Amino acid sequence: MIVAKLIQYDIMCAHITIRLLLMATSIFAKQVLTSSGWQENVAIHVDDEGYISAISKSQSGEDHRVGILLPALSNLHSHSFQRAMAGLAEKRGSNPIDDFWTWRKVMYRFLEILKPHDVEAIAAQVQMEMLESGYASSAEFHYLHHDHNGAHYDNVAELSERLFQASLSTGIGYTHLPVLYMHGGLDKRKLQGGQLRFGCNIDEYQTLHSQLSQGMKRLPKDFVLGVAPHSLRAVSKEALLIANNLDKTTPMHIHIAEQQIEVNEVMNALNKRPVRWLLDNFDVDKRWCLIHATHMDETEVLDLAKSGAVAGLCPITEANLGDGIFDANKFLQAGGRFGLGSDSNVKIALSEELRMLEVSQRLRDQRRVVLSSDDMPSNGRYIYERAATGGAQALGRNAGRIEVGALADLVALDDEHYSIAGLSKDIVLDTWIFACGDELVSHVWAAGRHVVSDGAHIRHNEITNQFKQTMQRLRKEL
Incomplete structure (x- = not known):
């Protein structure tokens, strides 16, 4: 239990550091959306709890x-540890056609060498890159629970607490999503290899969730x-029923219908398409976030839109893995809600996620300016505002808009940059x-914490140096 106590102490110390950043402030802007x-x-006036208290003409x-x-x-879907394998799975595997499943083999090999301090260093780098690209908060879909070969840590929350520590050090707004992962397929085959680090039965998961619930009381x-x-x-x-009932007030996220092979497997086992089965068996509502939901038929698209749930789209990762194209046009025209995630973190680029979402629709439909009204x-603006509100909903976060009473999750663009100089609204x-990239981002506030200033995170060098040292060691071991 010594390790657990040390981590708890680090979290409490970092919490004090972050709280010092929270003080009443005001931000004057030439243009505000x-x-x-x-x-x-x-x-924009921000109180010492991180909320917008007033908007004035001063x-x-x-x-x-x-x-x-x-x-x-808000970045609604991240597996932060996968950032460390970015670029390592771009060589064709032994199969004539390379796909998600061959990429996954590389990921499992990578899991064999990751240690707790690596997980923390990588997560801090990922969150820093998110903040510098304009995100103010992130949801971590965290399924890495155990040591190598599935050996349990003395502290069941060891790796979750490493992510808490990273979040405190970067100051990012944070939603933690511990993952329940029980078996390797719909045939309930046992987990093996790298999957052993993910596995929990329902009792173990409830224990983990309970411990994390208590730990959250120490955090912002x-x-x-x-x-x-x-x-x-x-x-x-x-x-799934038990997990859904653990806390009816908090976000509920699930991967679904990402790959056609997965769709076929679900149809063979459950006699329905994945999204249809979920909608028919659960009260899917605004708490839910369905990650990817790439492969849906028209009735699934329309019924998911009506449910109020968020579709969690990850365009860069989905393109990298060859997943397919989400029917965003039909979904949004039906009133659907969506947010963006960086998923595998092969590249963290907020503006490119938005661009990739739109251009995928253009390529499929052979037309321009698809997502608009x-x-x-x-x-x-059409996709930005919807991504802002949908992402905040998925994180259970009172953000995604600039108005009195909302969290001060704010991003400033440099209007002196040559690419947007003289432009407005x-x-x-x-x-x-x-037409640009995230180099336009000049400042970011996360719940009032001023974490990016003049384009750089306030701890950029320290975090990057630690990440570099971690990567040099990991790459030698691969």
């Missing part, structure tokens, strides 16, 4: 002055604990998303 539209030359006495201020997005108030049954392949219906013709978003 509020929940009621664009406003010019206004100040132009003097502010603590910070920025060009363009937007509600910051904007940190959230949710529930994440891995997939229909990895969790029984009975266990008569009352919102701006492609950039919606055209700024269109240009950032479709």
